[in-house]
Amino acid sequence: MSFSLQRVSVRHHASDSLALHEIELSLAPGEQLALIGPSGAGKTTLLHTLALAHRPAAGRIDAFGCDPWAIGEGARHRLRARLFLAPQTPPLPPRQRVVTAVLAGRLPRWSLPRALASLLRPADPAAARDALARFNLQDKLWSRVDRLSGGERQRCSLARLLVSDAQALLVDEPLSALDPALAVQTLEVLQQEAAARGALLICSLHQVPLARERFGRIVGLRDGRIVFDARAADVSDDMIAALYRDARNDSPAPDAPPLPAAPVSRCF
Ligand SMILES: Nc1ncnc2c1ncn2[C@@H]1O[C@H](COP(=O)(O)OP(=O)(O)OP(=O)(O)O)[C@@H](O)[C@H]1O
Secondary structure, three states: OOEEEEEEEEOOOOOOOOOEEEEEEEEOOOOEEEEEOOOOOOHHHHHHHHOOOOOOOEEEEEEOOEOHHHOOHHHHHHHHOOEEEEOOOOOOOOOOEHHHHHHHHHHHHOOHHHHHHHHHOOOOHHHHHHHHHOOOOHHHOOOEHHHOOHHHHHHHHHHHHHHOOOOEEEEEOOOOOOOHHHHHHHHHHHHHHHHHHOOEEEEEOOOHHHHHHHOOEEEEEEOOEEEEEEEHHHOOHHHHHHHHOOHHHOOOOOOOOOOOOOOOEEOO
């Protein structure tokens, strides 16, 4: 089942200006896509919108064949269980054991009693160890989260994704705390996992060369708008330069007419 956004606009609070403007995006199952753009472009907002954490101010979302904002809260909750959002700053309770933090990736499919029982006695430590092993963190299984380095914490949060059974993996800057070699290895694990389960994978990345090298499709966002949505092979250095151009240095002269909206370059 596919996922699509049709002219979706989002604001964070009723009085805010729009953080996303009329986003059009069609995502096929099993597709792997990198989301790039300068700070404040709207990458996190878009991932959270796809994770059904933001209700659009306008437009329509089609998630696995239904409009998640036209169904009841219970049905939407079940739909969310098919999505996994790995946030930029993982909300890992500092005093928690790594094993418990990783198994939290199973919470959406556990009943409340089972989830509470797993807090006291981890339900499936072997699954958590296997997930951690893919990031070479198996030795940390029983460590406390606040004893991990920033990079270990980030990979511990991604191990959650491995124990989930989500069909859409939405990952916000998964490599920000990692050295270059670990960044490549970590991305490989995420991409292998998504391919193995036929899941959609969307990663926001600040490492543009890695995005171009490792992803077939790149979406460039700026000022809450999609500037391009193209095959990686069709993304030129000029497109990247324009995407990251410093807006402070290219504001038009005070009497210049407003610039027409740039056409979105779509290669799909
Ligand atoms: N909780 C919030 N309340 C109000 N505005 C917000 C909130 N979070 C983000 N914004 C605004 O929404 C816009 C998009 O922010 P967003 O975090 O999605 O950008 P981003 O591309 O992920 O940035 P970065 O690369 O720095 O993480 C920005 O103008 C930001 O100031």
